[in-house]
Amino acid sequence: MKTSIKLFVLTSFYVLLNSNFLYAQAYKAPDTIYANDHQQVALFFPAPIRQAVTGAPYMVFTYNKDHPQYFGLLQAKEGAISNLFVIDQQGKVFSFVLKYREDLPHFYYFFTEEDAVGSEAPLKKNSVETAKAKSSPYLERLSEHFLRRAKGTLRRRENSGVVLQVKDIVFHNERFFVVMEINNSSGISYEPDQFGFYISTKKQGKRKSMQTLPLEILYAHSVPEKVLAGTTDRFVVVLPKITLPNNKEIMARLFEKQGARNIELKLFKRHINGSNKGK
Incomplete structure (x- = not known):
């Protein structure tokens, strides 16, 4: 029983x-x-x-x-x-x-x-150091040049007083030099934990989801370890040649270390295909 x-x-x-x-x-x-x-x-x-x-x-x-x-x-x-x-x-x-x-x-x-x-396949700090180690003085000089001359703002997104901006995109010698800026107007220091670029394809259908793939970062110049309260830091990320059709976009994702002030910023076809020519 x-x-x-x-x-x-x-x-x-x-x-x-x-x-x-x-x-x-x-x-x-x-x-x-x-x-x-x-x-x-x-x-x-x-x-x-x-x-x-x-x-x-x-x-x-x-x-x-x-x-x-x-x-x-x-x-x-x-x-x-x-x-x-x-x-x-x-x-x-x-x-x-x-x-x-x-x-x-x-x-x-x-x-x-x-x-x-x-x-997610973000660019971590050790990957930034690897990119720097593999780069040439040529890329470093160009990045510094485009960093100094960048004016205006192409795109910006904010989260709790922290603003991520794309200041300029320069196409030179089959590479894209993306000039970024982090402005911290909050009262607390901001520590970037992970940063990466992704190319997204809009999938049609009922859910309209996004298929996202990481972009290779060829070189990273002056990426800050910490952005103090009330300060601004600029840096340059070098990407390979990209051509964007209408159904694709690029996303820059920035995650805060031990925090929730994460930012996602989108770049569209007009930003990439209409980028400045490097001189």
Whole structure:
């Protein structure tokens, strides 16, 4: 009798486990996630969460930073539409639209690797040093020249008093010299942790997701270790020759070390194809 009960319990547990697995596999993750301020919404990812940031303070996504887990909890107060970026420990990047809603359609969401909008392959500080070591004095002189002459601003994005700008893009000798600037008008020093360029292809369809691939960085000049409060630092990133069709764009992503002041800045066809000629 005891053996029969044990078999029944094990069989029931097996069926329940497989039913939940099949449901998760069949579940189609949406682009838009709804949340409110009196219920928790759980988001489950294929790997533990490494970093996450929302676009507005009234959208709050909490996750375990000390001991990374596969899920995070979302709550929101009524306000304008916002967004959420999540990067897991496998480098997969997830992007969602966030909306407030009094009656929630779901209390949990399961995501797979296929739901990611791209993969992270940022330029880390040791990669910057490697790029410098492999560069020639020729690239260093050119970078310094374009750094000094850059005027105006092509693109800018801000997050909590930290502004990332593209000051100039110069095409010279089959390379793009991108002059960047970090302006820190906040009261706290800013330490760049990871910085990289990515080329994105807009995928058509219901979800309209982005396929993102990292761009090789040929040389990096004067990338700051720290931008003090109230100061500005400029640097140059050298990229290979790029031609952008209408369905592609370039993203510059800057992540803060041990912080959430992360910035994503887009460059379009008109910026790349209309770049200045180097002299």
